[in-house]
Amino acid sequence: MLNQTPPLDRVFHALADPSRLAMVERLGQGPAPVSELAQPLSMSLPAVLQHLGVLEAAGLIRSHKQGRVRICALEIQTLGRLDAWLAAQKSEWERRLDRLGDYLDAIARSDA
Amino acid sequence: MLNQTPPLDRVFHALADPSRLAMVERLGQGPAPVSELAQPLSMSLPAVLQHLGVLEAAGLIRSHKQGRVRICALEIQTLGRLDAWLAAQKSEWERRLDRLGDYLDAIARSDA
DNA sequence: GGAGTAGTTAGGCAAATGCTTAACCAAACG
DNA sequence: CGTTTGGTTAAGCATTTGCCTAACTACTCC
Numbered sequence: 001m002l003n004q005t006p007p008l009d010r011v012f013h014a015l016a017d018p019s020r021l022a023m024v025e026r027l028g029q030g031p032a033p034v035s036e037l038a039q040p041l042s043m044s045l046p047a048v049l050q051h052l053g054v055l056e057a058a059g060l061i062r063s064h065k066q067g068r069v070r071i072c073a074l075e076i077q078t079l080g081r082l083d084a085w086l087a088a089q090k091s092e093w094e095r096r097l098d099r100l101g102d103y104l105d106a107i108a109r110s111d112a
Numbered sequence: 113m114l115n116q117t118p119p120l121d122r123v124f125h126a127l128a129d130p131s132r133l134a135m136v137e138r139l140g141q142g143p144a145p146v147s148e149l150a151q152p153l154s155m156s157l158p159a160v161l162q163h164l165g166v167l168e169a170a171g172l173i174r175s176h177k178q179g180r181v182r183i184c185a186l187e188i189q190t191l192g193r194l195d196a197w198l199a200a201q202k203s204e205w206e207r208r209l210d211r212l213g214d215y216l217d218a219i220a221r222s223d224a
Numbered sequence: 225g226g227a228g229t230a231g232t233t234a235g236g237c238a239a240a241t242g243c244t245t246a247a248c249c250a251a252a253c254g
Numbered sequence: 255c256g257t258t259t260g261g262t263t264a265a266g267c268a269t270t271t272g273c274c275t276a277a278c279t280a281c282t283c284c
Contacts, residue, residue: 021121068250155272162273
């Protein structure tokens, strides 16, 4: 249970490792136990756990214990934060294109 | 001029630093010289240049020299790659919700 | 042409990162 | 209950990262 929202750069950082990216993609298809997430990766289990810790700290996943099995699940709203950030950049970019369009229109009009 | 597309994790990594994130956001509003990008950051110019190198290697920006001034500009299509990745995760997630919805419908029907 | 300005390169350092092994804990199973 | 399985913790190491300073190059301006 996180008390605060991790900064965006920490979310990007969590996705900045191929193994962590792969695990997030797998979890997009549904919750999975640690051992399943670890299976395709050629690394030790403590290394996998460390990666999962990074993802959890970034708010990208959450996990709970079921007996001796730890189930991990994606936190989709954190991906939504990335989406929102991208949308903000896109709208800023489109505003620029609009202004450029207006400028080109004004030039065409003053030429006609 | 990059010969190959940087892997997604390298793009995420490039955004995983607050200073680099801030510079990308600034460039969303239009091209800017290095000195302007450096101004709000409290760090040495070589450090700024190193960060810009990371962004350029990740395909997020491109730059060119105008006399002694280096102008940097955003590569919006690389942000589009992130968008596409997020969209893929979202559609996977929504497919899961649809399947859950179907399952719940089937239960409601067999109860009626 | 000299001084100032904008950037570039090289080398170095401390901290962070991404692994490892070893030892341990806890649940499940026969 | 003993063994197996799934995970956890701690410590350590090599590499990477994110800075720095110093020295340099190149352009602009007077």
